Each structure stands twice: as C-alpha cells, then as structure tokens.
Amino acid sequence: MATEILMPALSPTMEEGTLAKWLVNEGDTVSSGDIMAEIETDKATMEFEAVDEGTIGKILVPAGTEGVKVNTPIAVLLEEGEDASDIAASAAPAAEAAPAAAAPAAPAATSAAPEAPVSDTSPDYPEGTAMKSQTVREALRDAMAEEMRADENVFLMGEEVAEYQGAYKVSQGLLDEFGAKRVIDTPITEHGFAGIGVGAAFGGLRPIVEFMTWNFAMQAIDQIINSAAKTLYMSGGQMGAPMVFRGPNGAAARVGAQHSQDYAAWYMQVPGLKVVMPYSAADAKGLMKTAIRDNNPVCFLENEILYGRSFDVPDMDDFTIPFGKARIWREGTDVTLVSFGIGMQYALEAAEKLAEDGISAEVIDLRTIRPMDTATIINSVMKTNRCVTVEEGWPQGSVGSYISSVLMQQAFDYLDAPVINCTGKDVPMPYAANLEKHALITTDEVIEAVKQVTYR
Amino acid sequence: MAARKATTKSNVSAEELKGYYRDMLLIRRFEEKAGQLYGMGLIGGFCHLYIGQEAVVVGLEAAAEEGDKRVTSYRDHGHMLACGMDPNGVMAELTGREGGYSKGKGGSMHMFSKEKHFYGGHGIVAAQVPLGAGLAFADKYKDNGRVTFTYFGDGAANQGQVYEAYNMAELWDLPVIFVIENNQYAMGTSTKRSTKSPSYWERGAAYGIPGEEVDGMDVLAVKAAGQKAVAHCRAGKGPYILEIKTYRYRGHSMSDPAKYRTREEVQKMRDERDPIEAVRSMLLTGKHASEDDLKAIDKEIKQIVNASAEFAKESPEPALDELWTDIYADDAAPQNA
Numbered sequence: 001m002a003t004e005i006l007m008p009a010l011s012p013t014m015e016e017g018t019l020a021k022w023l024v025n026e027g028d029t030v031s032s033g034d035i036m037a038e039i040e041t042d043k044a045t046m047e048f049e050a051v052d053e054g055t056i057g058k059i060l061v062p063a064g065t066e067g068v069k070v071n072t073p074i075a076v077l078l079e080e081g082e083d084a085s086d087i088a089a090s091a092a093p094a095a096e097a098a099p100a101a102a103a104p105a106a107p108a109a110t111s112a113a114p115e116a117p118v119s120d121t122s123p124d125y126p127e128g129t130a131m132k133s134q135t136v137r138e139a140l141r142d143a144m145a146e147e148m149r150a151d152e153n154v155f156l157m158g159e160e161v162a163e164y165q166g167a168y169k170v171s172q173g174l175l176d177e178f179g180a181k182r183v184i185d186t187p188i189t190e191h192g193f194a195g196i197g198v199g200a201a202f203g204g205l206r207p208i209v210e211f212m213t214w215n216f217a218m219q220a221i222d223q224i225i226n227s228a229a230k231t232l233y234m235s236g237g238q239m240g241a242p243m244v245f246r247g248p249n250g251a252a253a254r255v256g257a258q259h260s261q262d263y264a265a266w267y268m269q270v271p272g273l274k275v276v277m278p279y280s281a282a283d284a285k286g287l288m289k290t291a292i293r294d295n296n297p298v299c300f301l302e303n304e305i306l307y308g309r310s311f312d313v314p315d316m317d318d319f320t321i322p323f324g325k326a327r328i329w330r331e332g333t334d335v336t337l338v339s340f341g342i343g344m345q346y347a348l349e350a351a352e353k354l355a356e357d358g359i360s361a362e363v364i365d366l367r368t369i370r371p372m373d374t375a376t377i378i379n380s381v382m383k384t385n386r387c388v389t390v391e392e393g394w395p396q397g398s399v400g401s402y403i404s405s406v407l408m409q410q411a412f413d414y415l416d417a418p419v420i421n422c423t424g425k426d427v428p429m430p431y432a433a434n435l436e437k438h439a440l441i442t443t444d445e446v447i448e449a450v451k452q453v454t455y456r
Numbered sequence: 457m458a459a460r461k462a463t464t465k466s467n468v469s470a471e472e473l474k475g476y477y478r479d480m481l482l483i484r485r486f487e488e489k490a491g492q493l494y495g496m497g498l499i500g501g502f503c504h505l506y507i508g509q510e511a512v513v514v515g516l517e518a519a520a521e522e523g524d525k526r527v528t529s530y531r532d533h534g535h536m537l538a539c540g541m542d543p544n545g546v547m548a549e550l551t552g553r554e555g556g557y558s559k560g561k562g563g564s565m566h567m568f569s570k571e572k573h574f575y576g577g578h579g580i581v582a583a584q585v586p587l588g589a590g591l592a593f594a595d596k597y598k599d600n601g602r603v604t605f606t607y608f609g610d611g612a613a614n615q616g617q618v619y620e621a622y623n624m625a626e627l628w629d630l631p632v633i634f635v636i637e638n639n640q641y642a643m644g645t646s647t648k649r650s651t652k653s654p655s656y657w658e659r660g661a662a663y664g665i666p667g668e669e670v671d672g673m674d675v676l677a678v679k680a681a682g683q684k685a686v687a688h689c690r691a692g693k694g695p696y697i698l699e700i701k702t703y704r705y706r707g708h709s710m711s712d713p714a715k716y717r718t719r720e721e722v723q724k725m726r727d728e729r730d731p732i733e734a735v736r737s738m739l740l741t742g743k744h745a746s747e748d749d750l751k752a753i754d755k756e757i758k759q760i761v762n763a764s765a766e767f768a769k770e771s772p773e774p775a776l777d778e779l780w781t782d783i784y785a786d787d788a789a790p791q792n793a
C-alpha cells in the first residue's frame with residue numbers, strides 16, 4: 001500500500017518548516033537512509049532521510065513551500081508492484097490526530113463563599129491516655145527506635161549519628177541497641193550519602209538520613225529533589241524512595257548566616273516530597289513514626305532549640321499522627337494564628353498576651369507543611385475572619401504567603417482584613433547578638449500584626 | 457609519619473626563628489583568650505580553636521609573598537592572625553561588635569579581609585575548596601603571579617566538590633595550593649573511621665596533581681614544603697597538594713567534650729610534639745635567644761592579646777541599621793525591608 005511521507009519534526013519545539021529542496025524526483029527509487037529533501041527550521045537546515053524502500057509516487061508539497069506543518073503529507077511512496085493509481089485510495093484519510101482527551105484539570109480554585117471544608121477534628125489519642133513528660137529529643141529517638149524494632153529494613157545514617165550519639169544527641173543509645181549495621185556513621189559527604197540513601201530506598205530499604213543540620217542538606221538537595229521526590233512519577237509509579245531526611249532546621253543561636261536558615265518553604269514547594277515540622281514532643285514522636293512508615297520521601301524539619309524542651313507525650317505502644325492534620329492548640333474567636341515548628345512558641349506566647357487585652361486568638365499548629373491542612377485554617381478563618389501567619393523563614397515565597405493565597409482564593413468573602421505574614425527578616429542571619437534578635441520573628445511583632453488585622 | 461626532620465638549618469636566622477615563635481605564640485594565646493571569653497558568654501555560637509595547629513599557618517605564611525591569597529574553613533582565627541590581620545578586629549568579630557572585621561555580622565566562622573587577601577572564613581565543610589581554585593583561576597586569568605593557599609580539613613577532604621575542584625585545577629593549571637590540615641579528626645570521627653584511603657595527599661595523583669605529606673608540628677618543615685609548592689605554582693605548573701599532619705588540642709568547638717579520644721593521646725602530643733615548644737628549645741639550645749629574650753616576647757604577646765580582649769569588650773554592638781546593609785552591592789534600600 002502506498003505510504004505517505006510526512007513533514008518531520010526535527011526538533012522538540014518545531015511545529016512547521018520550509019521544504020527547501022527535493023533531492024529526489026517522482027519515479028525515483030529510494031532506500032532507507034537516502035536523503036530525500038532539505039528542510040529548513042528556524043534554527044537550521046536539516047537533511048531528511050528515507051526510512052522505507054520504494055518509489056516516489058508523487059510529490060505533494062513542492063520545493064520552496066514555507067510554513068509546512070509537521071505531519072503534513074509531503075510525498076507518497078509506492079511499494080514494489082504499485083503504481084500511481086494506488087495513490088488516491090491511500091491519500092484520502094487525512095492524517096488528522098484525534099483531539100487529545102482533555103487532561104483532568106487541577107481542582108479549580110473556587111472563590112466566593114465556600115462550603116465549610118471538612119477537616120479531621122478527631123483527637124490524636126484516646127481520652128484518658130496516660131501521659132509522660134519527654135523532651136523533643138527523646139521523643140524523636142524513641143520514635144526511631146520503635147520503628148527500627150518493628151521493621152528491620154529501617155536504618156539510620158549520617159554524620160556522627162553512631163559513636164558520637166548524634167551531634168545533637170538525638171540518636172543517643174541507638175548504636176548500642178541496633179549495632180553498626182543499622183546505625184551508620186558517614187564521612188562528611190552529604191551529596192554522596194543522601195544519594196546512597198535514595199538508592200537504598202529504591203533497593204527496598206527504609207533509610208533515615210540525618211543531616212547534621214538542614215543547612216548542610218543544601219549539598220544534597222539535588223538528590224532529595226531530583227532523585228527522591230521525582231522518581232515515583234518518572235517511573236510511572238514503579239519505584240520511589242520511602243525514606244526520611246531529618247535534622248535540625250532553622251536558626252540555633254549565634255551561629256551566623258550559613259548555619260541559620262529555615263527550609264520549610266523550600267521543600268514545601270516540591271511535589272513528591274512530604275514536609276513535616278513539629279513543635280511539641282508528642283507531635284515529633286507521632287509524626288516521626290508516620291514518616292518512617294510513609295512510602296514517600298519525607299523531609300522532617302526539627303529544631304535545635306526545641307530539642308531540649310519537654311512536653312507531655314502519650315504513653316502508648318504505638319502512637320502515630322497522620323500527615324495533613326493540623327492541631328488547634330487554643331480555640332479563639334477574634335483572629336486565627338497559623339504557625340508550625342518553633343514559630344508556635346511566638347504564636348502561643350502572643351495568644352496568651354492578647355488574651356490579657358481581651359483579644360481571643362485561635363492558634364493552629366500545621367505540623368505538616370505538605371500536605372497542608374488548609375481545611376482547618378479555612379474553617380477557623382470562617383469563624384474569626386482574620387488571619388496572621390507566623391514563621392521563622394524569609395518573607396518572599398514563605399509558607400505564610402502560600403496560606404494567604406489559599407485564603408484569598410477559598411475564603412475571600414470571610415476575610416475582614418488582609419492576612420499578615422509574620423516572618424524572619426529579609427536578611428541573612430547576622431552573628432551579633434543584638435542584630436540576631438532583630439532578624440528573628442518576635443512575639444511583639446505577632447501581637448502588633450494581630451492588632452492591625454483586628455483594627456485595635 | 458614519613459615526615460621531614462626538624463632541623464636548625466643554618467639558612468634559618470635567629471630572627472626568623474624568633475618570628476615564628478612569636479607568631480605561633482600569638483595564635484595560641486589569642487585562642488586561649490577566646491576560649492576564656494566564650495566561657496564568659498562574650499562569644500556565642502560556634503567557636504573553633506586552632507590550638508596545636510599553629511605551625512601550619514605560620515610555616516606556610518613564611519612561604520607566601522605579598523598579594524598571595526588564602527581561604528579556609530570556620531577554624532580560621534589562626535589564619536587571620538598569621539596573615540597579619542589585626543587581633544583587635546578579629547577578637548571584636550568574635551564578640552559580635554562593630555569593631556570586628558565583618559562589623560559583627562559574620563562571627564567566629566565568617567571573617568574576611570580584602571586588604572590581607574583573606575577570603576574567609578566558610579562554614580560549609582569543603583565549600584572553600586572550589587572557592588580557592590576560583591581565586592587561583594582569577595589570578596591565572598590576570599596573569600599576576602599570585603598563588604592561593606586553600607586550607608581544609610581531613611573531614612572536608614572526603615567531600616565530592618574537593619575532587620571536582622582538583623580535576624579543574626589541574627586541567628587548567630591553576631596556581632592553587634591545596635592544604636589539607638590533617639588534625640586526624642573531623643568532629644568526633646577519626647580519619648580511620650571515615651576513609652580507607654588515609655593518605656590524602658596521594659589522592660591528587662588521580663588528577664595528575666603532585667603532593668606530599670608534611671610534619672605539621674615542625675614549622676620549618678612546613679615552610680620548606682610551602683616554598684616548594686609555591687615554586688611549583690608560580691612556575692605555571694598548576695596545583696600542588698600539601699597534606700600537613702597536625703593535631704588539635706581542644707575539642708572540635710567549644711561544646712565538644714572530645715570523648716572520642718583519650719586524654720593521654722592529647723597529652724602525649726602536647727608533651728612530645730608541641731610546635732611552639734619545639735621552636736623554643738631550638739632557640740635556646742642553639743643559643744639564638746635567651747630565656748629573657750623569650751620572656752620579653754611572651755610579655756609582648758600577652759599585651760597584644762589582652763588589648764584585643766579589651767577592645768572586643770569595649771567596642772559597641774553594631775547599630776541596628778546594620779541589619780539591613782550589605783545584602784546587595786550598590787543598593788542602599790533592601791527589597792523587602
């Protein structure tokens with residue numbers, strides 16, 4: 001049967017081109033690899049080769065024609081035994097691509113008076129559960145130990161995690177209990193060991209990769225994003241990286257610009273990653289256990305200053321907290337304060353002081369930044385009509401700015417004031433004690449913002 | 457240690473030796489004072505002392521010429537003093553004051569001096585290695601005959617970017633001396649727990665970079681090796697690697713209890729290999745200096761160090777406006793103030 005020769009696409013972006021020159025005439029025989037024509041694109045002149053054997057039955061597009069669309073038939077090739085009379089029959093059905101089925105659209109952002117979204121308000125643990133006081137540091141260690149006992153494929157690797165017991169002592173005792181096969185000291189090679197962790201996850205293990213701090217994970221960010229976050233998608237769901245990247249995030253104290261950065265907004269941006277940033281010890285524990293069991297790469301952002309703080313932790317055999325479920329620390333009616341991680345400290349302090357002034361603040365701890373429990377935020381704002389976000393990171397492209405956009409699109413009619421984002425200052429972290437204090441977010445700034453949105 | 461033997465070579469003058477003694481002592485006393493101020497809460501955050509490693513920078517500075525550059529890690533106080541930066545400015549940066557080299561904004565780990573060709577003071581382990589190669593790239597580009605001393609630790613030597621820098625430095629014949637200050641520990645990790653290829657200087661061979669191991673407790677051996685490396689670079693032959701075997705007496709930073717090694721190990725180094733004691737005894741036994749001469753030097757150093765501490769305490773905190781300066785070049789108003 002006669003075959004049509006189509007105008008080729010000669011680059012990924014080519015949509016049309018000029019058929020500059022035919023190097024064959026009607027009646028010529030060609031075999032695969034013969035150059036048949038020269039085609040000009042906006043970038044170059046390319047030679048166009050025959051793929052099949054046959055005789056040029058008819059040239060449909062004459063030399064010199066400009067703007068020939070890709071996939072337009074430009075000639076007809078006859079196989080042995082065919083002649084020109086076979087052409088009409090085959091040329092008839094135009095090579096018209098069926099219109100692509102409309103891709104399922106991303107859920108459209110609805111503005112205007114939404115229904116109250118459904119949020120999970122179930123308690124994290126049954127009422128009456130016994131509690132014990134633990135530091136965030138101990139809670140994280142216990143979570144890892146419990147999961148390592150439960151699943152022998154879980155292992156911990158990082159700098160100083162084993163013999164030194166962790167640079168910040170989070171892995172204290174783990175080497176003793178689990179041995180050097182599962183608690184592994186690495187050289188200072190973040191990009192390398194993060195990649196080895198991702199590979200091990202592809203290979204069926206469940207690595208916990210500790211970064212001494214998240215500042216050093218910038219050495220490894222390519223493996224976190226390009227390898228860990230994207231592989232499930234790129235492989236059509238065949239393989240992914242079930243693993244946890246963890247370590248202290250954000251400013252410690254007086255350690256300067258290269259050691260004091262909050263990465264919540266950075267990792268929040270990446271589809272394929274889950275991002276957790278707990279404040280309390282109970283959340284640290286329940287979320288760490290969930291993170292280790294999750295089949296996706298999880299960035300678990302801890303905080304050095306919080307490590308030593310004690311909180312009540314439910315004394316249960318297996319306490320987990322689902323991702324994407326915020327916690328309301330304090331109910332209120334006048335304003336919604338949304339925060340996470342160490343930002344909660346300022347939000348809670350501000351709420352306390354505001355109460356003295358007769359302003360009732362509802363305080364929401366996001367706990368997971370991605371997936372984010374926007375339903376809980378929206379439900380709260382539908383009640384309070386005002387929102388202030390609190391975080392330590394920089395303002396441009398902050399977690400708060402994302403929350404503002406969600407509220408604009410989904411709860412616009414409920415807002416009585418613009419949302420204010422309280423953030424760290426838009427500067428690298430200075431070392432000097434007085435400057436550092438000013439660079440960080442303060443409780444007073446949160447109070448000031450609340451007064452602004454409540455017009456007091 | 458396949459190291460050179462310390463020698464009182466006749467080509468080293470008494471004055472020169474006394475100079476090394478003085479320079480090393482300045483670093484030691486300065487660091488002791490910094491440790492003290494840290495304990496008093498006047499210095500915050502991380503503070504990595506250089507005590508024990510003094511002969512490395514003093515020996516290499518003796519091989520440097522005006523205009524040569526240096527770049528190092530966070531363990532940088534000794535490098536700054538050795539290249540002639542003002543102890544007052546260094547100490548005031550440690551206390552985070554206006555009189556510090558970075559106006560108090562950098563701190564212990566991040567100081568710089570354009571005047572002394574000191575390019576920092578970097579907190580991310582090994583990040584300074586490509587930076588040093590880049591400084592050398594600029595020198596080669598400008599054809600100015602300068603060399604760059606790029607210092608990094610044994611721990612840093614395992615980072616991938618070191619080898620990327622090696623490859624390009626040799627490929628482009630960059631005049632850079634890669635100085636591995638092998639103090640045998642990276643925080644709590646001894647070299648034998650981080651590599652099975654512990655001869656760091658040999659790793660350059662894979663890229664065609666020559667190198668050697670040097671006794672870093674012997675200032676004259678360091679100087680001699682430095683001169684050889686400098687000559688190699690200045691002759692246009694590309695980079696050179698010096699693995700300098702040294703030892704830090706203190707913990708990794710002020711908060712490190714250093715439980716990963718024995719007290720005896722540290723004491724043995726101090727007793728048998730101390731670089732300052734070595735020069736001191738050389739001076740005395742060779743009759744190049746009397747006890748009194750050395751006492752006079754000790755006294756002078758003490759005064760300098762005490763004065764720097766006074767300056768660092770007296771210097772005011774930076775003005776709050778400083779929070780918003782130096783974020784962009786040529787830009788008075790920050791974007792999101």
Ligand SMILES: Cc1ncc(C[n+]2csc(CCOP(=O)(O)OP(=O)(O)O)c2C)c(N)n1
Nearest residue numbers: 216531579580581609610611612641642643
């Ligand atoms: C990329 C990176 N990872 C980890 C750290 C934390 N850290 C700071 S110093 C250090 C040890 C470095 O040892 P070495 O290179 O031998 O230098 P030394 O401290 O002995 O001078 C580590 C792990 C860091 N600052 N940067």
Ligand SMILES: [Mg+2]
Nearest residue numbers: 609610641642
């Ligand atoms: Mg070291």
